[in-house]
Amino acid sequence: MISVKKALSIIEKVKYSVGTEYIASNKALGRIVSENVLSKTDNPPFNMSAMDGYAVCNKPHNKVYKVVGEIFAGHSMSKKKILKNEAVRVYTGSKLPQGTTTVIIQEKTKVLDNNFILHTNNSLKIGEYVRKKGLDFKKNKTIIKSGKILNARDIALLISANCKNIKVFKKPKVSILSTGDELIFSEKIKKDSNIFASSLYMLEALIHLSFSECIHKTIVKDNKNKIKKALREAIKSDIIITTGGVSVGKKDLIRSSLIELGFEEKFWKITMRPGKPLLFGILKSKPVFSLPGNPVSTYVCFLIFIFPFLIKILNLKNNYYKKIAKLANNTKLASKRESYLRGFFYKQNNENFVKCLSNQDSSLLNMLATSNCLIKIPSNKKYSKNMFVEIILFPPLF
Secondary structure, eight states: OBOHHHHHHHHHTOOOOOOEEEEEGGGOTTOBBOSOEEOSSOBSSSOEESSSEEEEESSOOOSEEEEEEEEOTTOOOSOOOOOTTEEEEEOTTOBOOTTEEEEEEGGGEEEOSTTEEEEOOSOOOTTTTEEOTTSSBOTTOEEEOTTOBOOHHHHHHHHHTTOOEEEEEOOOEEEEEEEOTTEEOTTSOOOTTOEEOHHHHHHHHHHHHTTOEEEEEEEEOSOHHHHHHHHHHHTTSSEEEEESOOSSSTTOOHHHHHHHTTOEEEEEOBSEESOTTOEEEEETTEEEEEEOSSHHHHHHHIIIIIHHHHHHHTTOOOOSEEEEEEESSOOOOOOSSEEEEEEEEEEETTEEEEEEOSOOOTTOHHHHHHOOEEEEEOTTOOOOTTOEEEEEEOOTTO
16 A cells, blocks of 8 residues: 555656647636637727717817717717817717817716807816727737636636637546446436445536546446446546446456556555545556545545646646644544545634534545535544644535
8 A cells, every 4th residue: 555645646747638629718618728818909999988978189178069970889980080179979888089089978068059068177188088999908918828717707808809719728538437236327216225326426526627528427337348348438538537346345346357458557555544445547548546436435535636637637736725724623533544534614713623524434425515625634643622634625516
């Protein structure tokens, strides 16, 4: 067996690239930009009125102006140039006509007869109530940097910048195999000896939350030929994840099946709990993570080992959060293995606290769903109430 630290080091050294692709900006939510994005236009693309009012020329010192036209947003004016004693009725978003640089807001005007207006305020600064061309950003300016995870605000920025397509990292394609004669899909009718394959669906969700794509998920019976067939089919993906069948029982057939297919084993078994039987290696150039079957073990192994690997190949920084918190209660007896206990993190009087949940059995999904972090307990250590521990907060929606 090897330590968690050593296992992470081995995984870190595995080089894998998923490549890049161009996609439509309006479909890019949640995608990761692979190169700096430059704007293709100024924004605003022209001098624009910021208010409803009257556009006047460069030296707006007159008290009375003749209104020679009207421009709504999305329209332009045929008159080529506005004279110093003339004004054009404009509205928020209107393109200013040539020769005008200032907007007198309608609240500071009085409409006279024969299309004339009176400016009722003595002060007027050149450029007032005008959004100048390029005020937001200029053409060819970097508006989004490589490595950014695109949010809804970024989509608006890209569309405004006339960036119709952008270059992003491809989503890693993942296949999941859950092994066990007892497992069934959620839509099946459960019999007395059956168990719903909850880990399979949890992994599918975790993969989606890790900026990746589950292209195939299946349940495989405890039969070596069927397992090997499923593994061969999974090679079409970038990464293979299996659950169950990875320990030393009579029906634990994953490791031997992989080896018979030419698997290059990097490590098997880790001095941690839960998750001791974790197996990692390469099959036909594809990384394979074989996880224990219990849901909690599956979750912990994904968070500690697979999530950082997916983040790395997408050129992102590790996105789960480590904190120091004070224990609100005593932990279990010390273990010879590094332990990751389910806990509940909270703040009280601006101080970090974490409560260790009572039952740490690796099959209990209710305890996992109740928790919001893992408490890291080094081997042969026992932590008591009010001692400080390292915790790993679950990423959003994990």
